[in-house]
Amino acid sequence: MRRILIVGAGQAGLQLALCLQAAGYEVTVMSARTPEEIRAGRIMSTQCIFWPQLAIERDHGLNLWEHLAPRIVAQRVTVAAPPGTRAFQTLGRWDDVAQSVDQRVKMAGWLELFEERGGNAVYHSVMTSDLEGLSALYDLTIIAAGKGELVELFDRDAARSPYDRPQRHLSCIYLHGMTPWPDHPEPHVRITATPGIGELFFMPGYTHTGHCDIILWEAVPGGPLDCWDDRPGPAGHLARTLELMRQYAPWEYERTVAAEPTDARCTLYGGYPPIVRHPVGRLSPSALVLGMGDVVVANDPVTGQGANNATRCAEIYLRSILDRGDRPFDAAWMQQTFDAYWDYAKYPTAYTNMMLGPLPEHVQKVLAIAAENDAVAHRFAHGYANPRDFDDWLMDPAKTDQYLATVTN
Numbered sequence: 001m002r003r004i005l006i007v008g009a010g011q012a013g014l015q016l017a018l019c020l021q022a023a024g025y026e027v028t029v030m031s032a033r034t035p036e037e038i039r040a041g042r043i044m045s046t047q048c049i050f051w052p053q054l055a056i057e058r059d060h061g062l063n064l065w066e067h068l069a070p071r072i073v074a075q076r077v078t079v080a081a082p083p084g085t086r087a088f089q090t091l092g093r094w095d096d097v098a099q100s101v102d103q104r105v106k107m108a109g110w111l112e113l114f115e116e117r118g119g120n121a122v123y124h125s126v127m128t129s130d131l132e133g134l135s136a137l138y139d140l141t142i143i144a145a146g147k148g149e150l151v152e153l154f155d156r157d158a159a160r161s162p163y164d165r166p167q168r169h170l171s172c173i174y175l176h177g178m179t180p181w182p183d184h185p186e187p188h189v190r191i192t193a194t195p196g197i198g199e200l201f202f203m204p205g206y207t208h209t210g211h212c213d214i215i216l217w218e219a220v221p222g223g224p225l226d227c228w229d230d231r232p233g234p235a236g237h238l239a240r241t242l243e244l245m246r247q248y249a250p251w252e253y254e255r256t257v258a259a260e261p262t263d264a265r266c267t268l269y270g271g272y273p274p275i276v277r278h279p280v281g282r283l284s285p286s287a288l289v290l291g292m293g294d295v296v297v298a299n300d301p302v303t304g305q306g307a308n309n310a311t312r313c314a315e316i317y318l319r320s321i322l323d324r325g326d327r328p329f330d331a332a333w334m335q336q337t338f339d340a341y342w343d344y345a346k347y348p349t350a351y352t353n354m355m356l357g358p359l360p361e362h363v364q365k366v367l368a369i370a371a372e373n374d375a376v377a378h379r380f381a382h383g384y385a386n387p388r389d390f391d392d393w394l395m396d397p398a399k400t401d402q403y404l405a406t407v408t409n
Contacts, residue, residue, distance in 0.1 A: 001026045004321070005138040007126050009033075011047070011103070012293030012310035013144030014110040019060050019318045021119050028120040028138070032145075035108035039208060042265040044103045046172050046216045047307035048072065048189060048203050050385030051096035056315050064109055069099040069206040074188035075381040076181070079359075079367055082194055084250050090370035091184065092381025098189070100205035100214060102174070128153060132283040140321070140329040143281065146294025153281030154291045160349070166271035167356040168198065168218040168300055171228040173237045174205070174266040175259040178213035189304075192249045195359045198225040199302060200249050212262050215241060218302050221271075224248075231269045234261030274300050274353060279338035280331050290334045292317055297345045302355055304384060305348040316341045348387040350395060362397040366404070375407050 002025050006013045009031035017029045033041065049057075057063045074093040081087050115121050126134070128149055135141040143150050181190070187204040194200075201216040219225035225244060232240060238261055245253035261267075277296050281289040293310045320337040327333075354360065370377035383390040393403040 002140070002326070003138045004028070005030070005134060005141045006144055007131075007142070007150065008144030008146070008293075008295075009107055009111055010144060010146065010293060010310065011107075011307050012314045013142070014107060014114065015057070015060070015062065015311060015314035016142070016144070016292070016317055017119065018062060018110060018114055018117075019314070020321065021114065021117055022060065023318075023322060025321075026120075027114075028122060029111070029114060030122045030124060030126050031111060032123070032125040034123045035111045038108040038111070039104050040265075041104060043172065043174055043268050044107075045268075045306065046100075046201065046203065046214055046301055046304075047103060048098055048100045048304050049307050049311060050098045051094065052385055053308045053311040054097075054099060056311055062110070064113070065101045065105065065206055066099065069101050070187040070204040070211055072098040072100065072187045072189060072204060074184070074186065075384060076184070076188055076190045077367060077370075077380070078190070078192045078249075078251070079364065080192050080194045080249065082197060082248065084246075084248050086251070088368050088371040090367055090377040090380065091188075092370065092377035092379075094381055094385060098385070100203050102205060102207035102212070105206065105208050126150065128283075131289060132287050135283060135287050135289060141289045142292055142317070143289050143295050144292050146298060151277070151291075151295050153283070153289060154277035154279065154295060157276045157278050160276035161274065162353055163273045163275075163356070165273050166221065166300075167274065168302060169221055169226050169228065169271040170269065170301065171217045171219070171237065172268040173215050173234065173241060174207055174262040175213040175215060175238065175256070176209070176211075176262050177259040178202075178255045179258065181255065190252070192252060193359065194248055195364075196220060197223045197248070200245070200252060201304075202252065202255075207262055209262050213256075213259060215256070216301065217241070217244070218300075228269055232267075234264065234266050237261075237267045272298065272300075274298060274349070274356070276349065280334045288331055288334065290329070290337065296338060297342070297349060299349055299352040300356055303348065303352045305352060305387065308385075309345055309348060312344050313341050316344065344388070347391055351383070351387050351390050354395065360397070362400045363394065366394065366400060369404060369408060373407060376404070
């Protein structure tokens with residue numbers, strides 16, 4: 001029986017651990033926090049997993065909250081001009097549902113499931129100095145902890161990382177009590193983009209207190225939305241959110257004015273430079289570790305790809321490990337495994353990096369047409385769940401014009 005160590009207990013690491021466990025591998029997961037500590041902790045993300053990735057979870061029997069989470073059916077995009085006027089608005093219905101489950105709920109639940117099935121969970125932080133001794137006990141060591149000193153084992157891939165500093169400053173809050181959109185009461189994601197200033201995201205989700213409403217501000221550094229350095233508590237965050245909504249997105253203010261924070265730890269602040277790292281970390285000439293998930297590809301959440309990338313990464317790594325059989329997990333295999341993942345991740349990475357810059361004119365053109373053309377609105381929304389499709393028509397202005405000519409003439 002092959003022995004695998006996974007350091008990190010997020011979407012990628014726990015999904016892989018549970019799937020390898022089901023395949024008969026002896027898996028150890030190292031987590032800095034217990035399930036109880038995760039549940040009682042601060043929110044960790046603004047996840048929205050689209051239907052192709054939800055299908056992966058279903059295939060492995062990991063869709064434990066599907067009967068509880070809202071069934072998100074569409075994506076609305078509003079392009080705004082300050083101070084708070086709508087230039088145009090699209091609504092693209094998806095081919096199938098998406099869902100958002102608070103990672104405090106999901107990761108705690110998956111950790112408990114892993115232990116219930118006989119997995120070895122070690123609750124202890126890991127330093128780089130610990131890894132060489134630990135890795136000697138296993139056939140393969142995977143680093144799935146996307147924050148902390150362990151990521152420094154993996155060198156930045158400059159050719160694939162165009163930014164060296166955060167392109168957005170982020171602030172998030174989970175709420176109860178937002179009201180549905182009058183003309184589309186079904187659960188859907190809403191994006192308000194104010195070019196040069198930033199974005200406001202809404203998504204319906206599920207947390208430990210039931211259905212919730214997730215608000216994420218993506219502020220262009222130095223702009224008027226970049227006002228969260230004091231990191232207010234839930235009440236202060238909500239008050240500031242309402243103030244900003246009143247000015248920049250009054251259509252969302254109307255939906256939010258009666259809302260309340262879900263709990264005392266329902267806020268999150270941060271910002272990080274999008275980065276791609278080389279996947280092989282060297283502890284010594286003979287001791288290697290493999291990076292996965294946010295360790296090797298960390299996108300800004302402006303396009304909602306993080307949890308989806310993690311799901312894909314875990315599935316691709318799983319297949320590569322199973323196919324390896326009894327052969328050694330050497331550096332060449334590690335690189336090939338990452339390359340298989342990058343063949344997927346390069347598409348959401350390219351799209352995300354494009355959307356972090358000034359909103360391109362051809363994308364503004366697409367959104368303006370999508371406001372009146374359901375086919376264009378559907379294809380734009382479809383790309384969030386299937387980002388490879390963007391490469392066929394949206395990433396190149398010439399391809400965009402060719403596509404639009406087929407649906408608007």
